[in-house]
Amino acid sequence: MSAPVRFLPLVDTHAHLNLDAFAADLDDVVARSRSGRFPEIRGRRVEDALFRPFVAAAVCPAVDLESSLRSLELSRRFDALYAAVGIHPNHAALAEPGDWEAIERLALAAVDGDVKADATGAVNATDANSGVSSPLDGAKLVAVGETGLDRYWDDAPFDVQLALFLKHLELGRRTGLPVLIHSRDANDDLDAVLRDFYADAAPADASVFPNSPDSPNLTPKSPSPGVVHSFSGTPEQALAWTELGFYLGFGGFVTYPNRKFAEIAEAARVAPLDRILLETDAPFLTPHPLRGKLERNEPLTTAFVAKRIAELRGLSVADVVRQTTENAARLFRFPTLPTEPTP
Numbered sequence: 584m585s586a587p588v589r590f591l592p593l594v595d596t597h598a599h600l601n602l603d604a605f606a607a608d609l610d611d612v613v614a615r616s617r618s619g620r621f622p623e624i625r626g627r628r629v630e631d632a633l634f635r636p637f638v639a640a641a642v643c644p645a646v647d648l649e650s651s652l653r654s655l656e657l658s659r660r661f662d663a664l665y666a667a668v669g670i671h672p673n674h675a676a677l678a679e680p681g682d683w684e685a686i687e688r689l690a691l692a693a694v695d696g697d698v699k700a701d702a703t704g705a706v707n708a709t710d711a712n713s714g715v716s717s718p719l720d721g722a723k724l725v726a727v728g729e730t731g732l733d734r735y736w737d738d739a740p741f742d743v744q745l746a747l748f749l750k751h752l753e754l755g756r757r758t759g760l761p762v763l764i765h766s767r768d769a770n771d772d773l774d775a776v777l778r779d780f781y782a783d784a785a786p787a788d789a790s791v792f793p794n795s796p797d798s799p800n801l802t803p804k805s806p807s808p809g810v811v812h813s814f815s816g817t818p819e820q821a822l823a824w825t826e827l828g829f830y831l832g833f834g835g836f837v838t839y840p841n842r843k844f845a846e847i848a849e850a851a852r853v854a855p856l857d858r859i860l861l862e863t864d865a866p867f868l869t870p871h872p873l874r875g876k877l878e879r880n881e882p883l884t885t886a887f888v889a890k891r892i893a894e895l896r897g898l899s900v901a902d903v904v905r906q907t908t909e910n911a912a913r914l915f916r917f918p919t920l921p922t923e924p925t926p
Contacts, residue, residue, distance in 0.1 A: 590619075590923050591904040592639035593889065594911035595882035596832055597729075597763065597812045597862035600664065601643045601653040604866040604879050613661050616641070616882045619924040624876045634900065636886035637924035638663060639908065640917055644729040644763050644812075646671035648682040651689065655722040665915060667726035667763055675747045676739035683747065687754055692717070693724040694758045725915040727755045728763030729812065732776070735768040745776070752780050755808060761914055762809035764829075770816040774823065781808060781827045807914055813864050814850060821850035825858040830914055832860045835868030835880070838891045852895040859892065860914070861885040861907045 595616075599605075605612055615622065619637035643658070644667045645651035651668035658666035668686045670678055730751035732744055755762035766773045811824055812832040821831055836844050837851045851859065863870075866879035870887040877884075886900075893903045912920060 589634060591634050591636040591886070591889075591901060592908055592920055592922055593636050593861060593883070593885045593904060594908050594917075594920070595638055595641040595863050595865070595885045596810065596860040596911050596915075597644055597834070598641045598865040598882045599644060599646075599650075599867070600641065600865065600882075601645065601650045601657055602866065609657075612881055613663065614925070617663055617925040619883065621883055622877060622881060624873065635924060636883065636889070636904070638882045638885070639920040639922075640665060640911070640915075641882045642667060642726060642763075642911075642915060644726070645669050645686075646729060647674045647678065648685055651686055652718050655689070655718045655724065658723040659721040665723045665725045665917070667728050668724065669728040669730050669751055669763070670747060671729050672731050672733045672744040672748065672765060673736050673738040675743045678747075683750060687750075689719065690724070690727055690754055690758050690760060693719055693722075694760070725760065725917075726763050726809070727751055727758065727760045728809070729765050730762060731765030732769035732772050733765065733767045734772070741772075745772075748776065749780070752776075752808070759806060761807055761830075764809060764811045765813070766811060766815065770820060773811070774816075774820055777824060777827055777829070810860055810914065812862060813868065815847055816850065817846050818850045818853050821854040825855050830858050830860050830910060832862040833892060834862040834864050834885075834888055835870040835874065837895075838870040838887055839874070840871060848891075848895055851892050856896070856898075856903075856906050857910060859907055860911055861888050861892075861904075863888075 600609060616638035619635045640663050642665045643654040645654050647670055654666040654668065657664045668689050670683060670686065728751060730748050732748060734741065751762055807828045807830060810830040810832050813834050813836065814821065814831045815836055825831065831854055833851050836847045863880050863882055863884055865881050869877050869880040870884050873884060873887065889903045889907065890900050893900045
């Protein structure tokens with residue numbers, strides 16, 4: 584008989600810990616997440632008698648150049664945090680001249696040992712005697728983004744969003760870094776872009792990860808292009824995008840009981856389990872039943888997303904956490920993650 588599961592190491596694949604909402608108490612948020620302590624709700628602690636979830640790792644997406652640099656800084660400060668660099672579609676029209684080029688240089692420098700970037704994203708030849716301090720020194724850059732398309736907010740013309748989105752996709756292809764994709768009220772647009780851009784995706788190679796379920800289009804020469812975060816599409820789109828090699832990030836939406844979220848729940852039920860990731864989009868999209876009770880969302884609430892997906896698929900929470908954490912480690916190429924919470 585196998586030993587009972589006591590600790591469940593979660594990965595929050597999309598947490599905006601680099602935003603002002605966490606500026607005052609980030610150290611405490613990270614410490615609580617790593618140790619498995621939920622924030623108090625109206626003076627009461629949220630606990631689970633059966634298992635103790637904790638956050639083994641979290642990816643911090645960027646929305647502009649400033650938050651990209653902040654994400655890199657946090658990945659240096661905290662072992663559990665990993666960085667992404669990019670420009671959110673709703674910030675596309677706010678970007679200053681040169682911002683995209685700086686982000687591009689940061690990503691390219693991260694995968695090229697012969698160059699380094701200074702604190703503005705400018706790249707300099709590596710020189711031990713130059714005295715140049717790079718934001719990449721000790722940083723853990725694992726992704727490009729957040730990028731994508733948004734027809735809900737009227738913050739940037741759609742053609743500006745689309746042009747910048749394509750630049751992110753090309754940067755992901757050039758660097759081999761996965762792309763974090765946002766889509767709000769734009770799933771049909773996104774579907775057309777992905778089908779066109781990745782039409783030449785490599786065929787599947789099931790021998791790459793022999794201990795994992797078969798995954799389409801995942802080979803050493805053609806890694807997964809990224810993740811559609813905060814998935815809000817149809818079950819058909821979920822299957823189509825995983826066929827293109829993408830992972831799907833599920834967060835608060837999948838836990839909401841409203842009928843308008845039923846298709847998202849069905850997508851989480853039918854999508855390949857080896858292509859599902861957990862996320863919070865913190866400080867946004869607090870999952871049910873904590874929605875309206877927490878002042879802001881935090882990484883540890885991925886436990887409630889895992890519980891909901893387990894219910895939908897008829898699996899144990901332990902099995903869902905184990906697989907989704909393995910998925911995240913594969914996509915973002917994490918080192919060995921902790922298996923127990925910090926004291």
